[in-house]
Structures are given as structure tokens and as C-alpha cells.
Amino acid sequence: MKFLSACLIVFSMLLQSCSKEPGEGGRAEIQGKVMEQRYNNNTQQPVGSPYAKAEQRVYIIYGDGEFHDDDVRTGPDGRFRFPWLRKGDYTVYTISECGQYSGCTISVSANASISDRKELVDVGDLLIQQW
Numbered sequence: 166m167k168f169l170s171a172c173l174i175v176f177s178m179l180l181q182s183c184s185k186e187p188g189e190g191g192r193a194e195i196q197g198k199v200m201e202q203r204y205n206n207n208t209q210q211p212v213g214s215p216y217a218k219a220e221q222r223v224y225i226i227y228g229d230g231e232f233h234d235d236d237v238r239t240g241p242d243g244r245f246r247f248p249w250l251r252k253g254d255y256t257v258y259t260i261s262e263c264g265q266y267s268g269c270t271i272s273v274s275a276n277a278s279i280s281d282r283k284e285l286v287d288v289g290d291l292l293i294q295q296w
Contacts, residue, residue: 187253188227188234193279196246197288199223199239199259204296211243212293221245221293226256233258254278261293 185191199212199221212221223245224233239245247257258274275288 185251185253186228187255187279188251189249191249191251191279192282193250193252193284193286194246194248195225195250195255195257195277195279195286195288196244197223197257197275198243198290199245200243200290200292201295202292204294209292212239213241213243221259223257223259223291226258228253228255250279252279252282257288257291259291259293262296263294264296 200209201212201221202209220238221243222236222238224236225247226232227234235247237245237247247255255277256274257277258272260270261273263269263271273291273293275291277286277288279286
């Protein structure tokens with residue numbers, strides 16, 4: 166009887182260790198686009214387009230973490246993607262200037278939830294300000 170109890174405990178621990186947390190190792194993807202709004206003409210354009218800052222860094226947080234787990238840079242059209250993700254909740258963010266004062270920045274973020282192992286989630290546009 167003790168042997169059976171010990172086997173059940175070990176088996177339940179193995180099942181728990183097989184549960185997949187959000188992060189890399191899946192077949193899903195999160196994508197989006199970083200748009201830039203300039204203070205002097207109030208127009209929006211993709212990051213990387215003429216007169217816009219190229220290669221904006223975009224970060225991702227897996228699950229309910231406090232720090233970013235990975236980052237990518239936008240392409241010439243402002244688009245970014247995080248491929249090979251597992252099911253779970255994610256936060257995608259980038260850094261924006263917040264005013265005409267030097268060194269003032271804010272985080273612009275979007276939440277995403279992957280529920281299917283091959284899902285493509287588009288978080289839309291992340292609008293940053295450039296002074």
C-alpha cells in the first residue's frame with residue numbers, strides 16, 4: 166500500500182512538472198506595429214518610415230512576470246513579431262517619450278492571450294510619441 170501511495174505522489178508531481186508556462190517553445194505568434202506621432206506635425210507614421218526613428222525596441226513579458234523576457238526590433242515598416250510562443254498570457258510593450266522634457270519616458274503596452282497552440286495574435290498599433 167505504501168508503494169502505491171508513493172507511486173501516486175511521484176506520478177502527480179510528474180504531471181505538474183509537465184504543465185507548460187507561457188514563453189518560448191510553442192507554435193503561436195504575437196505581432197503588431199509601432200506607430201510614431203511627432204509633436205510638431207501631429208501625424209502618425211510607422212516607426213522606420215522616412216523621418217521616423219528606425220528599429221524601435223519592443224519587449225515581451227511571459228505570464229505575470231515583472232521584467233521583460235525577450236525583445237525584438239521593429240522592421241522598416243514598424244512591424245514586430247514574437248514567434249514560437251506557447252499558450253498563455255503575455256504583455257508586449259515599448260518605450261515612448263512623454264514630453265518635451267529630456268529623459269521623460271513612459272511604457273506603451275498591450276496585453277495578449279494565446280489560447281490555441283498555433284494562434285496568431287495581433288496586438289494592433291502601439292503609438293509612441295517623439296518630441
